[in-house]
Amino acid sequence: MFKYLNHLVISKFVMAFSGAYLLLFITGHLIGNLQLFMGREPFNAYANFLQSIGEVLWAERIVLIIAAILHIITSIYLKLHNYKLRGEKYAVRKYVKAGLNSRTMIWTGLMILAFVIFHLLHFTFGVIDSKNYNYQELYTKNAYAISFAGDIEQANQQSMSMEALNPEPIVYERHDVYKMVIMDFRNPWVSLFYMIAVALLGVHISHSLQSAFQTLGISGPRFTRFIRPASIVYGFFIGGGFLIIPLSVLLGLIGGNI
Numbered sequence: 001m002f003k004y005l006n007h008l009v010i011s012k013f014v015m016a017f018s019g020a021y022l023l024l025f026i027t028g029h030l031i032g033n034l035q036l037f038m039g040r041e042p043f044n045a046y047a048n049f050l051q052s053i054g055e056v057l058w059a060e061r062i063v064l065i066i067a068a069i070l071h072i073i074t075s076i077y078l079k080l081h082n083y084k085l086r087g088e089k090y091a092v093r094k095y096v097k098a099g100l101n102s103r104t105m106i107w108t109g110l111m112i113l114a115f116v117i118f119h120l121l122h123f124t125f126g127v128i129d130s131k132n133y134n135y136q137e138l139y140t141k142n143a144y145a146i147s148f149a150g151d152i153e154q155a156n157q158q159s160m161s162m163e164a165l166n167p168e169p170i171v172y173e174r175h176d177v178y179k180m181v182i183m184d185f186r187n188p189w190v191s192l193f194y195m196i197a198v199a200l201l202g203v204h205i206s207h208s209l210q211s212a213f214q215t216l217g218i219s220g221p222r223f224t225r226f227i228r229p230a231s232i233v234y235g236f237f238i239g240g241g242f243l244i245i246p247l248s249v250l251l252g253l254i255g256g257n258i
């Protein structure tokens with residue numbers, strides 16, 4: 001009996017902490033993506049910076065994958081456990097039912113998982129809608145041009161050649177992630193799909209935050225007064241924050257220069 005309870009408590013904690021990490025990633029991803037509103041150059045600079053930090057990015061991806069797997073396994077374990085309890089009058093039933101809206105959470109969670117698989121095939125691997133995947137943007141490193149100007153005086157004093165001072169090309173090429181996103185979201189079906197998925201994500205987050213706080217033992221009057229509305233606001237921020245991106249592309253508010 002105690003061993004069984006321990007499994008449940010550990011599962012709920014694993015679920016809460018893996019969920020917290022996933023939420024951290026999603027919040028960072030949202031803030032990064034909102035840079036689409038700043039325009040092509042800043043967004044592509046950000047996207048290419050992420051691609052350039054290879055090992056750090058892979059370390060983050062590995063933790064992300066582990067967190068996602070743990071989150072999925074524990075949610076299925078707890079769901080199966082709940083099904084089992086439905087038939088039996090078990091002593092811990094009340095405890096297990098403490099999770100808010102746990103019935104809908106597993107379904108919104110599975111839909112989000114399906115969305116993430118689609119999303120990776122779409123933007124990360126370029127398998128879906130691949131015609132928009134290979135755009136390149138030409139850019140120049142302004143900082144390099146400025147430091148170059150600063151070096152001229154010193155170079156003149158040392159009688160350096162222009163080639164020695166200017167060994168790198170001034171114009172570079174990088175993946176045009178901005179154009180890829182804009183062109184893809186101009187397809188109303190793609191945008192609609194994303195908008196439904198991120199709305200579900202918002203609902204899932206607001207429910208799961210409330211559930212996680214209960215797991216961590218934060219409940220009672222303080223819970224209903226502060227944590228419940230805060231969870232709803234956070235879910236709304238994430239869902240709404242992602243949703244305005246495809247919506248703004250469809251309305252022509254961003255990407256007009258493409």
Ligand code: HEM
Nearest residue numbers: 029033047061116119123124177181194198201242245246
């Ligand atoms: C409007 C909404 C979104 C936009 C515009 C967007 C954009 C992108 C882009 C452009 C990439 C590829 C980055 C690159 O390889 O250059 C990406 C990767 C990714 N996105 Fe999103 N995303 C959105 C929503 C989401 C949501 C809601 C989730 C999670 C639920 C998510 C999870 C991921 C993951 C896991 C990756 C892979 C990260 C990696 O390769 O390290 N995205 N996203």
